[in-house]
Amino acid sequence: MTSDIIPGAMDVMRGSFFLHEKVCIGVELSRHSEACKELEELNARIAAEGTSLVALEKKTGKVVGVAFNKLQVKSEGQDSYFEQYLTECKTPSAKTFLQFMIDADNAANLFDLCKGSCVLELVSLAVLPDFRGKGVGGKLFETFVALGKVLSGDGCVKGFDYQRLLSQPLPVAMSATCTTVVTQHLAEKLGFSSAFEKSYETSMFEGKSLGSRIGADTLSAVVEYKVL
Numbered sequence: 001m002t003s004d005i006i007p008g009a010m011d012v013m014r015g016s017f018f019l020h021e022k023v024c025i026g027v028e029l030s031r032h033s034e035a036c037k038e039l040e041e042l043n044a045r046i047a048a049e050g051t052s053l054v055a056l057e058k059k060t061g062k063v064v065g066v067a068f069n070k071l072q073v074k075s076e077g078q079d080s081y082f083e084q085y086l087t088e089c090k091t092p093s094a095k096t097f098l099q100f101m102i103d104a105d106n107a108a109n110l111f112d113l114c115k116g117s118c119v120l121e122l123v124s125l126a127v128l129p130d131f132r133g134k135g136v137g138g139k140l141f142e143t144f145v146a147l148g149k150v151l152s153g154d155g156c157v158k159g160f161d162y163q164r165l166l167s168q169p170l171p172v173a174m175s176a177t178c179t180t181v182v183t184q185h186l187a188e189k190l191g192f193s194s195a196f197e198k199s200y201e202t203s204m205f206e207g208k209s210l211g212s213r214i215g216a217d218t219l220s221a222v223v224e225y226k227v228l
Contacts, residue, residue, distance in 0.1 A: 001052040001066070008063030009047065009054055010040055017066075017126035022179040022221070023100050026200060026210030027093045035093035042085055042098075046070045046123060051151070053143055055127070055136045065127040065136040067144050071151075071171060072105075074117040080105065096205045100198070100221075104177050108196035108223035116172025119225075120148045125176070125183060141176075141186045145226070148174040152228035173228055179221040192224035 001009060018029050018036050029035055046052060046068045055065035072081060082105070086098045110119050122144050127136045152171050176192070178184040199220040200211035211219065 001047050001054050003048075005054055005063060006044060006047060009052075009066045009068075010043070012063055012066045012126050012128055013040065013043060013124070016128050017124055020129075021124075021126070022200070022214050023097055023210065026100075026203070026213045027096045027205045028213065029093050029097060032091055032093040035091035035097075038089050038091055038094040039097065043068045043124060045085075051120065051147060053140055053147070055131075055140055057131075064131040065140050066124065067122055067140040068124040069144055069147065070121050070123050072119045072121050072175075073169065074111045092205070096203065096210075100203045100210070101177060103203070104196060104198045104221060104223050107198065108175070108225070110173065110175050110195060110223070110225055113195055114173035114225065114227055116169070118169045118171045120144075120151060120171040120174045122174070122176035137182070138186055141183075141190060144176075145174060145190055148226075148228055171228060173225050175223060175225045177221050177223050184222050184224070187222075187224035187226075190226070192226045194222050195225045196223040197221070198223070 014036065018024050024030070029039070049070060051069040051071060053067040053069065054063050056062065057064050070081065080102065082098055082102050086095060086102065089095045089098065111117060125137060125140060148171060176183070176187055178187050197220050200214050201209045203210045205213070
């Protein structure tokens with residue numbers, strides 16, 4: 001993902017992720033424009049770090065799918081990246097969304113589980129509705145895995161705006177908090193294991209559980225991981 005592609009990537013988030021991702025539904029994100037902007041800013045910062053991916057339609061160059069990825073580095077005595085960003089958020093919807101992800105990450109305790117201080121995390125995966133069912137999401141997930149293997153080897157790729165990306169320390173594992181049955185099946189197919197399962201009934205927004213707003217088709221999110 002490069003800077004000229006960011007607007008198209010955000011269009012995918014607005015037209016897909018913010019509307020249809022399970023936790024976004026639970027916190028009614030699409031009803032709160034300021035909350036959407038706060039999560040857009042989070043993803044823009046993540047993209048600038050150089051490990052995010054896009055899928056483009058060949059004939060038009062249109063961005064049809066995105067995978068925002070982040071190298072999460074353990075830092076003793078400091079809050080995680082998401083915990084630090086949470087302090088900047090002002091909207092209850094964005095705060096609840098982030099807190100759900102933070103709670104899942106903390107419960108999974110991936111740094112200890114994988115015996116390392118750096119994990120490549122798939123933060124957001126989204127495909128425009130008109131391009132679903134064509135394997136776009138699966139290809140983005142596969143490429144995320146391929147990227148993790150490259151980074152764990154020599155730590156060097158052409159990152160954001162083609163700048164050389166150096167990862168220190170090198171990631172020892174990859175992770176993804178899969179909030180749908182589809183992404184959970186994709187992770188399983190690619191050899192990921194379950195680290196923690198977080199029920200949507202355990203988080204509240206405006207007096208109601210996320211589960212009651214999401215519906216019964218997906219009961220929980222699963223933190224998946226794969227050691228490199």
